[in-house]
Amino acid sequence: MSFFSRIVLVAGFALYAALFGEFFLRAFSPQSFIPREVTGAPYGVRMNKPGAVYRQRTPETSAVVRINGQGPRADREFSLEKPAAATRIAIFGDSYFLGYEAPIEEIAATQIEADLRAAQCPVEVLNFAVSGFGTGEMLRTLEAKGLAFHPDVVIFQWHHSDPDDNLRSNLYRLGASGLEETGAVYEPAMGLRETLEANAAYQFIANHSHLFAAGRERASRFIRRAMAGHVFSRATTTGADVSAERMASETDIAMLARAEADAKTAGALFYVVDVPGVQSRARFNSSFRLLPDRLVSRANYLSPINAFDRAASNDRKIYWEKGQKHLTPYGNAVLAQMVAESLLADEAARTALDCRAGEARDRLAERSR
Template sequence: MIHMKTKQVKILKIFFSVFYCLIGAEIFLRIIAPVPILPRRVCAASYGIRGNKPNQTYWQRTPETTVKLKTNSKGIRADREIPYEKPVGVYRIVLLGDSFGMGYEVDYNDMFSTRLEWHLRESYQINAEVINLSTSGHGTAEELIVLQNEGLRYHPDIVLVQWHSTDYQDNIRSDLYGLKDGALYVKNETYLPAVKIRETLEKLFFYVWVEENSQFYTFFREFAAVKAKALLDSLRSTRVRPNTVNQNNNESKEDYSTQLSVALLDKIKAVCSDRKIEFMILDIPRPRGSKEFYSVFPFEPDQLNGRYYLYSPIDDFKKANGQKIFWEKGHGHLTPLGCDIVGKGLAEYVVKNALLK
C-alpha cells in the first residue's frame, strides 16, 4: 500500500512539473517573445491534395494584427456562396495561390483579391468577380491541380496565379510532377502532408481552442513543421532526376526547381489557352527593408518576350515611401496597404492589356 502511494505521488509530481513547465513556457512567450498564431484549417480535397476546410470561422493573432477568417461551403475564403455557373454579364477571375493569395494576416475586405475586384468595379466600371481558390502551403503544382479540378468549373475569363519564392521548393517537396527529357509528367496523384494527423487532433474537443490561443503550441508546431519540411526536402533531393541533375551539384538542383516551376506555369498557360482563357501571373516580391524589394521569378521582365502576362508590384511598392507593405512581426504577409497597392496595380494591368474583353 505504501509503495503504491509513493508511486502515485511520483506520478503526480511528474504531472505537475510538466504542467507548470508548459504554463511557464506559455507565459514567457506571451510576455517576452510572442509568436504569431496563424492556424491553418485544411483537409483532404477530393482530388488528392490539401484544400481549405469548408464552413470554418477562426482567428489569426499576431503582435501586429488580429483577423477573422471564414470559409464558405466550398472552402473558399468568402463572405458568400459562389455558384459554379457564371452570371450573365459578369467577368470572372480565378485566383490560384498560397497564404498570400488567401489573405493571411488581413481582413476579408483588405485582401488583394477583394481590392482587385473593388478597383475593377469602382475605377473601371467592369462587372468583375474574383474567385479565390488559394490555399496556404500550395505551390504551382497544386495550383495546376486546383485549376483542372475546380477552377475551370467557374468558367473564368482570367486565371491569375500568385507566385512566391517558396514555389520553387514547394514544387519539389510535393513530388506531384517531374520532368523527363524536358517534358512535364505526373509523378504522384496525392500530396497530403500531416492531414491525417490534423484530422485526428481536431477530434479532440480542446484542440481547436489550443490551436487558436496557445503561444507554446504554435511555437512547437512551427518548429516541428520546419524540421519536417527539411527532412522531406532532404528525402526528395535524393530521389529526383538522375538524368537531369547531378545530385552533388546544388546549382543543378536549383536549375531543376526552376525548370520544373516554369514547366508547371507553361502547363497552366496551356490549359487556359486551350479554353481561350487569359493567363497572368502576380509576382509577390521579397522585402529587403521597408523601401527595397526584389523578385525571384524565373525570368526578368525583359526576358519574357510575351511568354506571360506578368505584374510585379515592386515599382508601386517603392512609391509607398517606406510605409509598411509587409508585416514584420507575423509571417511576413502583405499589410492592408500592400494588398490595396497590389489590387489596384492588378486592375490597372488587366485593363491596360485588355485581358477582359
C-alpha cells in the same frame, strides 16, 4: 526516494517549466495564432475546408477567415455558370493570395475586384488560393475545379517558396513526352490533422497556449525545410536570406506553361503575379529572380516590386513584421492596384473582362490615396 516520488517530482518540474514558459511568452514575446482549416480534395491535393470560419491573431492584427461552401475564400457562393453580363477572374496561390492576416474586404483578391468594378468592369474574382500551395497544387486545382467556373482571366501567384513546395508535393515530372503527372496524392498529415481538429482539448490548447504556438511553428518550419532539403539552411519564409534558394526547375517552368495552355484552351487569358520577399520595411526582392528572363520579360508576368519600392516608407508597412509576415491591408492594396492597372492597360484583358471605362487609372489612383 521511491520511483513514484521521482515521477511526481519530474512531473512537477515539467509543469512548472511549462507554466513559466507560458507566462514568460505571454508577457515578453506574445505568439501568433494562425490556424488554417484545410481538407483533402477529391483531386488529390488540399483545399480550404468548405464552410470554415476561423480567426487569426498576431501581436499586430486580427482577422476572420471565412470559406464559402465551395472552397474559395468568399462571403458568397458562386454558380458554375457565369451570371449574365458578368466576367470572371480565377486566382490561384498560397496564403499570400488567400489573404492571411487580413479581413476579406482588404485582401488582394477583393481589392482587385473592387478596383476593376470601379473602372466599370463587371467582374467577379474567385479566390482558389490555399495556404501552402505551390505551382503543382495550383495547376491541379485549376484543371480539376477552377476551369469549371469558366474564368475569362486566370492568375497564378509566384513566390520564392514555390520551387520547394513543388519538390515536396512531387505531383509532376518531366518525361519523354513533356510534363507528366506522377500519380502522387499530396495531402500532408491530413489524417492526423483531422483527428486533432476533432479533439476539443487539443483545439483549446492550440488556440490559446503561447508556448504551444511557439513550439508548433518551429517544428513546422523545420519539417518544411527538411522535406525540401534545407534542414541545415537558415533561410526563412521572409526571403531575406537567399543563400540557399532553389532556382525554378524545368518542371516548375513546364507547370506554368501547362497552366497557360489550359487557360488558353478554355478561352481565358493567363497571368503570373510576383509576390516579393521582404528584407526590411522598405526593401524587397522579387520572387521572379528564380525564374528565367525569357519568362519574366513577358507582358503577362506582373511584378509589384516597383510599386512596393515607391509605396514603402518607415511609417507604413507593406508586410506585417510579426506573425507569419503576410501582406498588410496597405500592401494588399498596392499589389491589387498594380494587377488591376496592368489588366486595364492590356487591350486583350479589357476586352475579356468587358471593361467600359477609359478613366480607370484616375479612379484607381483616387482609391489608393
